[in-house]
Amino acid sequence: MRVVSAEEVTRHLTWEGLIKRLHTTFVNGVESPPRHHHAMHRPDGEATMLLMPAWEAAGYIGVKMVNVFPQNADHGIPAISGLYLLSEGKHGQPLACIDGSELTRRRTAAASALAAQALAVENAETLLVVGTGKLAPMVIEAHASVRPIKRVLIWGRNPSKAAAIADEYAERFETHVVEDLADAVAEADIISCVTLSTQPLIKGEWLTPGTHLDLIGAFRPQMRETDALCLRRSEVFVDTYAGAKGEAGDILQAIDEGEFQFDQIQAELAEVLTGTKAGRSVPEAITLFKSVGASLEDLAAAIEVWESLPEQP
Template structure:
C-alpha cells in the first residue's frame, strides 16, 4: 500500500484536473452513505470526528476519517486533520493511504470553484475571502483557476493572519486586508466564507445584484456564516440535498426562523452540472452555494491523485 504525503497531494492535484474529475463524478454519481458525525467532548472543548465512505458501483472504494478541533487555532495548529484510505474495487484491496488534510482542503475549494463555474458571473474579478485558516489560500487559487480574478480582499478576526495571506498572493493579485466587512461585500463579485463561525458574518442587506456567495465553513447545524436575509434574497444551491438537510446550519437556522424553506433550494450541484436544472439565469441574480462537503468529492480527489501518480 502506498502512503501519499501532503506534498504529493499538492503536486498531483492540479486545479484543472481536480475540477474536471469532480464534474464527472457529480454527474455520474457514486454510492455515498450519510457520513458518520461524532461529537467528542475533550478536556479543552468539543471536537468532531467525521467518517465519510463512498464507492463506485464497479470501481474504487474509499473512506475518509477527519478530526476537527476548532480549539487548535489557539495553538497555531490546523483545525482539520485526517487521512483517506483508497481501495481497488475488484477485490477490495487497499491501494493508498493519502494525507486527508491536504486532500480535503483542495477538494473543498475545487467543489466551490466547480459550482462557481455555473453560478458566478463569467466576468467576476473581485474575490472576498472571509476567514484566514488553511482553506483560505485554496479558495483563492481554485476560484482564480475558473474566473478572471484580479483583486482579492481578505477579512479575518486575526489581522496578522489576514495580512500574511494577502502578502502571499500580492505578486499575483491586487490584494488588500479589509476591516469593514460590509464595504468589502459590496465590492465583491464572489464572497467566499471559510470560517467556523456560529454567528452570522454576512448580512443579506449588504448583497448587491450579481454577487455569488460561496459558503464553505459551517458544517454543523449550530454553525452559520450568514443571516436569514442572505438566503431569502438569493437563489440558493447546495452541494447535496442530504448534506444540506442534515448539517447546513445557514439553511437550517434560517428555516427555524421562518425565513426560508427547504423547498426554496433551487438545485443540488449534480442537477446543475447535468443540465436538468438551471444555474445562474441572469447577470443580476444573487446566487448562493452552500456546501457541507460530500464523500463523493473525497473519492474523486483520491482517484485523481492515485491515477496521476500511476499514469
C-alpha cells in the same frame, strides 16, 4: 499499499484536474452513505471520529477517517486530522493511504470553484475572501482557476493574518486587506466565506446584483456566516440536499427563524451540472452556494491523486 504525503497531494492535485474530476463524479454519481459520527470520551475532553465512505458502482472504493479534537488548540496543533484509504473495485484491495487534511482542503475549494464555474457571472474579477484560515489561500487559487480574478479582498478578525495572505498573493493579484466588510461585499463579484462563525457575518442588505456568494465555513447546524436575508435575496444552491438538510447552519437557522423553506433551494450541484435544473437565471441575480462537504468529493480527489502519481505498482 502506497502512502501519499501531504506534499505529494499538493504536487499532483492540480486545480484543473481536480475540478474536472469533480465535475465528472458529480454527473456520474457514486454510492455515498451518510457520514458516521462517533463521539469519543477522552480524558481531556470530548472528541469525534467521522467516517465518510463512498464507492463507484464498478470502480474505486474509499473511506475518509477524520478525528476532531477541539482540545488540541491548547497544545498548538490542528484540531482536525485524518487520512483517506483508497481501494480498487475489482477485488477490494487497498491501493493508497492518502493524507486527509490536504486532500480535504483542496477538494473543498475545488467544489466551490466548480459551483462558481456554473453559477458566477463569467466576467467575475473581484473576489472577497472572508476568513484567514488554511482554506483561504485554497479558495483564492481555486476560484482564480475558473474565473478571471484580478482583485482579491481579504477580511479577517486577525488583520496580521489577512495581511500575510495579501502579501503571499500580491504578485498574482491586486490584493487588499479590508476593514469595512459591508463595503467589501458591495464591491465583490464572488464572496467566499471560510470561517467557523456562529453569528452572521454577511448581511443580505449588503449584496449587490450579480454577486455569487460561496459559503463553506458553517458545516454544523449551530454555525452560520450569513443572515436569513442573504438566502431570501438569492437563488440558493447546495452541494447535496442530504448534507444541507443535516448540517448547513445558514439554511437550518433561517428555516428555524421562519425566513426560509427547504423547498426554496433551487438545486443541488449535480442537477445544475447535468442540466436537470437551471443555474443562475439572469446576470443580475444573486446566487448562493452552500456546501458542507460530501464523501463523493473525497473519493473524486483521491482517485485524481492516485491516477496522477508516477510509477504506480
